[in-house]
Amino acid sequence: MNILIADDDPMQRELLQGFLQRQGHRVLCAADGAEAVAIVRAEPVHLVLLDQRMPKLSGDLALAEMKALNPLIRAFMITGYGAVDTAVSVMKLGADEFLEKPLDLPSLLEKIQRVEVVLAVDEEVAAVEDALEENPGLPLRLIGKSPAMLELLSVVHRVSSSPWNVLIGGETGTGKELIARLIHLLGTRRDAPFIEVNCAAIPENLFESELFGHEKGAFTGAAKQRRGRFELAHGGTLFLDEVGELPLILQSKLLRALQEGRFTRVGGESDLTADVRIITASNRDLRIMVEDGRFREDLFFRLNVLEIDLPPLRQRREDIPALIEHFVARYADRPVRLSHEALDVLVKYAYPGNVRELEHIVQRTLTLTRGGLIKPADLPPEVRRAEMIDHGLLQERIEAVEREMLVSALERTAWIQTRAAEILGISERVLRYKMGKYGIRRREV
Ligand SMILES: Nc1ncnc2c1ncn2[C@@H]1O[C@H](COP(=O)(O)OP(=O)(O)OP(=O)(O)O)[C@@H](O)[C@H]1O
Ligand SMILES: [Mg+2]
CATH class of the missing domain: 1.10.8.60 (Helicase, Ruva Protein; domain 3)
Known part of the structure; x- marks a missing residue:
């Protein structure tokens, strides 16, 4: 990281400089606020350690100018002992931390490391966002600024630039498919196809032919030769969705294709090869399936080189x-x-x-x-x-539930009260009484 020390005390500067350089940082120094601002104007500074009291330009003012020059700059303000009052105003100016003199070096180091983590995540998130912006045609919009999503994006960025297979886990509807597409689009294979196979949607007897293709006449209905998804994904990404639904027999065939990089079309003689990156998704816990013998362990390890879990x-x-x-x-x-x-x-x-x-x-x-x-x-x-x-209170809750049940029964029966009362197990008279009590009336359609 590039760290700027701005302090008018040369002893303090040297002490910090030596300490931070030993940690592997590139350290720049300034003896007053104006010099510090000049450095920020000229150099990419990630973090500035600012003494609040300096000649020419005080730390506060210098910080404001630096932020204007580089909004992403991180700053630790260093104040005299017990200056809590100013600390508050300093935080308002946009300092990330404020430290008191004399500096406690281990705690400074810890804070710097925290900034490094944040910067690394920021950078990766920015890279993902840039890539999405550069391709306005992408059908992808990924919403999420929560810490969990930013962390996820930074993982996605690292994963996408690697060649390994990825297993995406997470509950239904969390965005597994979206992330699979994003990994493909951010990686080196982006110009080759992204081919999707939904393992839950294909009948077992057609699966092999879907994945590996078939020759003409391989089975009834195979009127023409057909290429499988493996071949179609050549050079690109094959996305196996709901991979936990794959029957054991097909798991073996898939494993062979992955291990040997070769497969055969159904009814075919010759081995074919395809260069594919496999991304799989599952909302079932494959580890448990492995333990129960419903998913092959060797296949699991092949697929799960990198794992992403969607919160x-x-x-x-x-x-x-x-x-x-x-x-x-x-x-x-x-x-x-x-x-x-x-x-x-x-x-x-x-x-x-x-x-x-x-x-x-x-x-x-x-x-x-x-x-x-x-x-x-x-x-x-x-x-x-x-x-x-x-x-609410118990009584309110009971009433709320009761009201909901009444409305739902009425809606289900097209507001025929006799039938609604039947469903609810009450008499029509009681139903009418309760409708009156809750003011339930059929909404104008
Ligand atoms: N972060 C997000 N920003 C914008 N849209 C999202 C986001 N996450 C999910 N979606 C949208 O939510 C819907 C469900 O996402 P997706 O199909 O990727 O989920 P999934 O995890 O594959 O679900 P399932 O397990 O049911 O297959 C999609 O329409 C997707 O575009
Ligand atoms: Mg899905």
């Missing part, structure tokens, strides 16, 4: 507002805004179906509401129900 949405709720905005922009045919209350309900919801569920919730809400403002009552029942169950 469920409930562990990165910070991303929910941006995702909503993204989906509203994609699906709304009119200007639409969410009320604070509706947004609040959505941010709190648990999303068992993760990002895909959120996407569907936005789609449904947009088609079912008319106006330009979405209120909590416009949200799908499962979202509201969860909210109601989370809050």
